[in-house]
Amino acid sequence: MTNAFLIVVTLASLVTLALKCAFIEGQQYFKLPQWFTDSLEFVPPAVLCALVIPGIFQGNIGLVNAFGPVVIDPKPIAACVAAITFFTTKKTIPTLIAGMASLYVVYWLQI
Amino acid sequence: MLPLLPGIVPFGLIAGFTPVSFGYTWIDSIMGSLLMFAGASQLAAYQLMDEGASLWIILMTVAAINLRYVLYSASIAPYLANANRASRLLAGYGLTDQIFAICQRDYPTHDWDLNERMAYYGGGTLVLWLLWQLCTLAGALVGQVIPVFWSLEFMIPLTFLALALNTLKTNAHRVTALTGAGVSFLGLELPYNLGLIFGGTLGMLAGVLFKRFCG
Numbered sequence: 283m284t285n286a287f288l289i290v291v292t293l294a295s296l297v298t299l300a301l302k303c304a305f306i307e308g309q310q311y312f313k314l315p316q317w318f319t320d321s322l323e324f325v326p327p328a329v330l331c332a333l334v335i336p337g338i339f340q341g342n343i344g345l346v347n348a349f350g351p352v353v354i355d356p357k358p359i360a361a362c363v364a365a366i367t368f369f370t371t372k373k374t375i376p377t378l379i380a381g382m383a384s385l386y387v388v389y390w391l392q393i
Numbered sequence: 394m395l396p397l398l399p400g401i402v403p404f405g406l407i408a409g410f411t412p413v414s415f416g417y418t419w420i421d422s423i424m425g426s427l428l429m430f431a432g433a434s435q436l437a438a439y440q441l442m443d444e445g446a447s448l449w450i451i452l453m454t455v456a457a458i459n460l461r462y463v464l465y466s467a468s469i470a471p472y473l474a475n476a477n478r479a480s481r482l483l484a485g486y487g488l489t490d491q492i493f494a495i496c497q498r499d500y501p502t503h504d505w506d507l508n509e510r511m512a513y514y515g516g517g518t519l520v521l522w523l524l525w526q527l528c529t530l531a532g533a534l535v536g537q538v539i540p541v542f543w544s545l546e547f548m549i550p551l552t553f554l555a556l557a558l559n560t561l562k563t564n565a566h567r568v569t570a571l572t573g574a575g576v577s578f579l580g581l582e583l584p585y586n587l588g589l590i591f592g593g594t595l596g597m598l599a600g601v602l603f604k605r606f607c608g
Contacts, residue, residue, distance in 0.1 A: 287412070287421045290448060294438050294455045295428035301459045302431075303485030305466035306473055314463070321601045322464045327570040328596025329457040330557035332577035332589050333437055336444065337550025339581060348542035357547065364551050365558060374555045375403055381551040385544060 334361070345389050356388035398524055401432070401491070405525050407548050408435050409532025410539070414546050415443045422533035426526055430486060433556060434458040436549050441586065450586045457593050465493040472500045472510050480511060487518035564607070569600030 304314075338361045346352070364381030371377065405426075412422040429435050434455040441451045465488055473484055495517055500510060539545060561567050573596025580588020 284417050284421050287417050287442065288424060290438060290442060290451055291421075291425045291428050293448070293452060294434065295430075297452055297456050298429050298431045298434060298459050298462070299482075299486055301456065302462045302466060302488040303482060304463045305470040306485045306488070307478070307481050309467075309470040309474065314467070319464060319467065321597060322460055324566065324569045324597045324600030324604075325457060325460045325593070327557055327560040327566045328573035328600065329454070329589075329593040330433070330553050330560065331570040331574040332592030332596060333440075333454070333458075334550050334553045334557060335574055335577040335592070336581065336586070336589065337440065337547070337553065339578065341444070343547050344541040344544035348540075357550075360547070361550065361554060364554055368555050368558045372559075374552070374559075377555045378403065378548055378551050381554075382544075382548065385547055 343385065343389075345386070349393065352389055352392035354388070354392060356385050356392075359388050360385035398491075398521070401521070401525060402528050404432050404552065405528025406532035406535070407545075407552055408432050408525075409529035409534075410536035410545060411436060411439045411532075411549060413533050413536035414539070414541075415439060419530075419533035419537060422536075423526070423530060426529040429455075430489075430522065430525065431455075431459055431462075432525075433553070436552065440549055444586065446586045450590065453590060454586075454593075461490075462488055465490075469493065469496055469500070472496070473507075473514070475507050476511055484511075484514055484518075487514070487522060489518070489521060491521055492517050563604075565600045565604040568603040569596045572596040572599035 338357050339355075342351075343357065345356075360381045363384040364377045367380035368374075368377040408426060409419075409422050412425060413419055425435055425439070429438070437454050437458055438451050441454060446454075466485065469484075469488070473481060476484070492514065496514060499513065503509075505513065536545075557570060561570055573592045575592075576595045577588045577592030580591050582588075583591075
């Protein structure tokens with residue numbers, strides 16, 4: 283086991299549990315303001331989209347680490363293909379397959 | 394509940410595989426799933442650890458991704474109000490998108506007493522929890538033998554992308570997403586992953602303002 287990993291995961295799990303129990307356990311003690319609960323619906327799209335960006339535009343994929351860099355980064359193109367696939371199918375698995383397949387193809391075309 | 398289960402299989406496999414692909418052990422991966430039991434925030438925490446983000450950035454991101462549970466918790470709390478503390482804490486630990494979806498649908502339409510509501514919640518959670526842990530274990534074990542050039546770590550942003558696109562139900566959500574992504578992109582070079590924090594915060598703010606003035 284890796285101590286640093288476990289420390290981070292343990293603290294993250296406490297944060298997660300606190301949020302999950304916020305009302306189930308704490309309903310007798312406090313009430314959140316309406317404006318706050320109204321704004322919660324916008325948290326997932328804001329955070330998830332913000333989180334996607336570094337994964338697409340930063341860092342090297344395993345292909346680059348194994349076989350060397352290419353001129354055009356295949357990640358943004360693969361992400362676009364994945365997004366189009368999601369809008370077409372509304373399903374996660376085809377989105378992942380299309381994204382990964384296009385990642386391989388765009389890399390392969392450049393070597 | 395059963396129709397919701399197949400969807401978590403690939404996500405569980407990725408959640409199990411990801412820490413292993415970043416050089417952690419399969420036991421670390423299992424511990425992550427056992428302790429957190431919250432897929433998207435698990436992946437976010439793993440990705441940020443790999444990027445060398447500071448602890449507070451990781452915890453803030455986990456909190457931001459999991460803020461929706463406050464909403465779920467508020468919605469379900471009245472139905473579990475008279476349960477004992479241990480049951481309430483266990484219910485909190487087991488709260489997921491899927492459990493929320495079925496309880497939100499079925500609690501108001503059934504005249505169940507507390508024991509029946511807890512049994513419904515507990516049964517669904519147990520099935521989901523077992524499947525999630527099994528998928529994580531499978532992903533962690535398989536992850537040890539997958540070659541690095543398969544680049545499966547790229548499935549994390551793709552998974553987040555699918556999750557993000559699935560939330561775009563109104564124009565306010567689309568404005569939120571575009572703002573979050575745009576600010577995050579502009580802030581890519583900022584230290585401490587601040588682009589992510591600014592993107593999440595300003596994205597949410599844009600959504601609230603759009604809904605208030607244009608929605």
